[in-house]
Amino acid sequence: MQFWQIQALNSFALGGLLFLLSSGFALIFGLMRIANLTHGALFMLGAYVAVTAMRFEAGLAVAALCAALVVGVVGGLIERLILRRISGNAQGQVLATLGISFITADFCLIVWGGDTIPIQTPAMFQAPLHFMGLTFPTYRLVVIGIAVVVAIILYLLMERTRLGAMIRAGVDDMQMARAVGIRASALFTTVFCLGAFLAGLGGAVGGPIFSAYPGLDSDMLSLALIVVILGGIGSLIGTFVASFIIGFIYTFGTALLPDLAYVILFLPMVIVIAFRPTGLFGTIRT
Amino acid sequence: MATDRVTGLGNEALTLEGVHAYYGHSHVLHGISLRLPEGKVLALLGRNGAGKTTTIMSIAGLLPARAGSIKLFGRPIEKLPPEFIARAGIRLVPQGRRIFPSLSVQENLAVAEQQREGKSPWTFSRVYELFPRLQERVRQGAGSLSGGEQQMLAIGRALMGNPRVLLMDEPSEGLAPLIVAEVGRAIEQIKSEGLSILLVEQNFKLALDLADDIIVINTGQVAFTGSAAAVRENNELVTQHLGVF
Numbered sequence: 001m002q003f004w005q006i007q008a009l010n011s012f013a014l015g016g017l018l019f020l021l022s023s024g025f026a027l028i029f030g031l032m033r034i035a036n037l038t039h040g041a042l043f044m045l046g047a048y049v050a051v052t053a054m055r056f057e058a059g060l061a062v063a064a065l066c067a068a069l070v071v072g073v074v075g076g077l078i079e080r081l082i083l084r085r086i087s088g089n090a091q092g093q094v095l096a097t098l099g100i101s102f103i104t105a106d107f108c109l110i111v112w113g114g115d116t117i118p119i120q121t122p123a124m125f126q127a128p129l130h131f132m133g134l135t136f137p138t139y140r141l142v143v144i145g146i147a148v149v150v151a152i153i154l155y156l157l158m159e160r161t162r163l164g165a166m167i168r169a170g171v172d173d174m175q176m177a178r179a180v181g182i183r184a185s186a187l188f189t190t191v192f193c194l195g196a197f198l199a200g201l202g203g204a205v206g207g208p209i210f211s212a213y214p215g216l217d218s219d220m221l222s223l224a225l226i227v228v229i230l231g232g233i234g235s236l237i238g239t240f241v242a243s244f245i246i247g248f249i250y251t252f253g254t255a256l257l258p259d260l261a262y263v264i265l266f267l268p269m270v271i272v273i274a275f276r277p278t279g280l281f282g283t284i285r286t
Numbered sequence: 287m288a289t290d291r292v293t294g295l296g297n298e299a300l301t302l303e304g305v306h307a308y309y310g311h312s313h314v315l316h317g318i319s320l321r322l323p324e325g326k327v328l329a330l331l332g333r334n335g336a337g338k339t340t341t342i343m344s345i346a347g348l349l350p351a352r353a354g355s356i357k358l359f360g361r362p363i364e365k366l367p368p369e370f371i372a373r374a375g376i377r378l379v380p381q382g383r384r385i386f387p388s389l390s391v392q393e394n395l396a397v398a399e400q401q402r403e404g405k406s407p408w409t410f411s412r413v414y415e416l417f418p419r420l421q422e423r424v425r426q427g428a429g430s431l432s433g434g435e436q437q438m439l440a441i442g443r444a445l446m447g448n449p450r451v452l453l454m455d456e457p458s459e460g461l462a463p464l465i466v467a468e469v470g471r472a473i474e475q476i477k478s479e480g481l482s483i484l485l486v487e488q489n490f491k492l493a494l495d496l497a498d499d500i501i502v503i504n505t506g507q508v509a510f511t512g513s514a515a516a517v518r519e520n521n522e523l524v525t526q527h528l529g530v531f
Contacts, residue, residue, distance in 0.1 A: 165393040172386040179346050179380070180398035181372035181447055 013140040015247025016147025020202030022227040024195025030171040030234020037097040040221025041104035046203025047212035064204035075196020119207030232282020297324040299482035305354035316506040327483045329497035337506040338486045347371040375450035383440040387429030402448040413442040434465035
């Protein structure tokens, strides 16, 4: 009983972290049609920045905020200085973002070294929670809570504000959005910063679960790609649902059939691309 | 329109001089020149493929002109990106409507909103007054509107920018006759408020009813210009250039 319950909770927690990572990836892809392959590296950078902030005695909450802000600024710079020069050049963008992610990984290796650096779970969440005779690791619940709060804020931003309407208009028809006076350049930078901010936040919040280690970037990037393709590019609700689906598949796959973990993980993605290229909720074909 | 007594010229809302435009390597516009006087409606006619939509797209900055000049009230705009052209005061009712389907009616209008000083600026309530059908569907997703309603929304969206020049690309295309009449009345009202309009229209009668001046283009070049009154008296003037009507 305890096994299933813990695995289910781990699945939800992983799903929540995947949502923090993938929502920005999906927004950027939907609006700018850029498969931002730096997104995994931004997640990893978030974890490492949190490590450094905590060495200066910051609590995890403050460290996560620092990580999100630093990574958000880095994302904005990547968009302003590099990606905007190659807009419309899909292959160039793939290569450039892949290159930047390698550079970021090497940068992290130089600054933080090659050993796995654990990130302490905040003291107040270290004791497990007992409820109805079951035991829950408290921090997993906190992660799920953060993901749900971020999802609600993102939903309200997208559906209830003028900025959100402009982003959706750009996803629908970028050319027409510009023709009604929406400043594409400012919108792109805003969305890229937001996406990077969320990735950095995810890396820091996920720190006590994953730690910070070289290779975290590519582990997370492949999961984010699967989530976005499954959920539908540019669809926030699709990303939310797919994050938890993949969270479950990955957690139970590695626990029950460790030899087949990648088959279980990538097979749904292949099936979706082949038979439902718009994903579960999206309108844009992959 | 204020006419200069010495030169006989009025204020030009929009002027094109020798505009060339390409789709990739295909040379579509071969030196188009036209003038739209302030407060007038200029109908741009021509056969399919003559370059009407290309002209509109070039003015809006969506297909930048490679040569020639485009001026809005004397200010060159041909080098500006489309969002700056829109903000300078040119708004587009595009071919195929191209409303934002995942936005509600209200949001479609909101994202295009731009205030500009003027006598009676366009607001949500004035757009809904012009098209009461839209008011009944404020919260509805624009993608679920009928073709006619989408056209009304596309016009309303352009008006929300309080344009100084309105570009309309085939506003009657694919609409039922009753709806065409309703859209025609709306354009009539917009015109009566003094907005300068460049109108591309396949519906020859509608174009002639609304326009002050006519310009016909053929294979990317101007084939005829004249007043709508002259054309109404002598239809052959235009039919010989259009051939299809």
